Amino acid sequence: FYKFWGQSLRFMAARDEKGGAKSFIEVRPVRVQPGEEATIELTAYANADGKPRDEEKLVVAVNGPGGSKSVSLQQDSRRPGLYRGSFLPAEAGKHAVTFTPPTGDAEQGAEALLNVMIAPEEFRQPQLNRATLEGLSQATGGSLIPLDQLGSLERRLTGTTLSTIRQDQATIWDNWLVLVILVLVYSIDVGIRRLMGLS
Known part of the structure; x- marks a missing residue:
């Protein structure tokens, strides 16, 4: 993926011809986990005229939290x-x-950054754990269907209807404060009506 699209984008990207050729480094992927391999690509020029370097090997320095180390790159x-x-x-x-650059134009140096991050738990072992899935399917009354047998899934869906009767009981006056206020307002209303002869 990275090799194909990286080369395609480099080929199609506009180049600054006036500024001259400049060495550059690409590290793929840009994010890795500790212990995961990262690939370094160095495009090295001897000068701004675009003359490529011709050494069989070149060395880059990798500076990280644990110190610095040298990595040899093959032409x-x-x-x-x-x-x-x-x-x-x-x-x-x-x-x-x-x-x-070991020799030639010192301005043909280059630098790139790489983020090394510890992946979340669910991404550390993304491969299929068949034993766990089979145990889960047996415990829940289901079954594990391999990818090449997905056509059998339709036959397993029988479409049965399950009816459940549920009764919920709730008190009408579950809030005593509201009940007291209503009784008090009703009593005042009836009392005023009787005093005024309205009832």
Whole structure:
């Protein structure tokens, strides 16, 4: 995914011809978990004229919470100036991947950032846990249907109707304060009517 779309976007992106060629680093994916492999791609130029570097290997520095380490990148034989490598971050936090040119134009250095984050619990083991699903289906009276047997799901849905009779009892005057106020208002109303001869 990253390789295809990354290369496609780089090919279609507009380039600043006046500013000259500039080395750059791409790290994929941009977010990983500790212990998950991250791929580094360095497009390295010797100068602003766009001359690609021709060394077999180049080294980048990875600076993270646990310190700094060097990662060796191998030249891609199909594309001059392109170097690839990978590393396994051990700790969570922000990591900076930096390239300092060993020779040539010092302004052809490059840097990229990588976020190493601990994934939420539900994403740490996303693979199918068949034993747990089978136990859950047996405990609830259901069944586990494999993906290649989803066509049998329609036959299992019988469409039976289940009727449940429920009786709820509730007191009318469950709020004594309202009842007292109503009785008091009614008594005052009746008393005034009798005093005025209206009833």
